[in-house]
Amino acid sequence: MKYREKEVKAKLEGKLCSYDKSVPDCVCAIYLTESHIFVSENNYDGTYKDHYVFPLSCVKDILMEQPYKKSISDKNHDGFRSAPFQSSRAERGIINRLLDTFHKDEYFTIVINNSDGKADKLFFILTSKGQDKFISEFNKALSNLEA
Helix, strand or coil: CEECCEEEEEEEEEEEECCCCCCCCCEEEEEEECCEEEEEEECCCCCEEEEEEEEHHHEEEEEEECCCCCHHHCHHHHHHHHCCCCCCHHHHHHHHHHHHHHCCCCEEEEEEECCCCCEEEEEEEECCCCHHHHHHHHHHHHHHHHC
């Protein structure tokens, strides 16, 4: 598959969670090529709008993260679930549901260097699978770029 005349190494789809008001929260295709990452919205008329185009040299990292994770949902606190205290099954169920409310979804995150040299992050709620392959292909492309 090709996108913008470049061979696509990996592709994902996800809802862009943008802080930049000039870019709408929309479902985008995320294309990884040998030299770029494209974040593109399908116009459903055979055309695409590229909201972001990043040369791989500007991308610091791609990862899955929980940026809004509450402190009580930290893995260090998951011991509460298995604590040997006296409680009924119903009480343990309530505790588990309360702890689960603090666990937020993971976001597909692209970390880039902005013009000031600081790191900016783009967050996506994925609507397709394949994030592990995408991250693996990104790491390969990045290592080829550095070599």
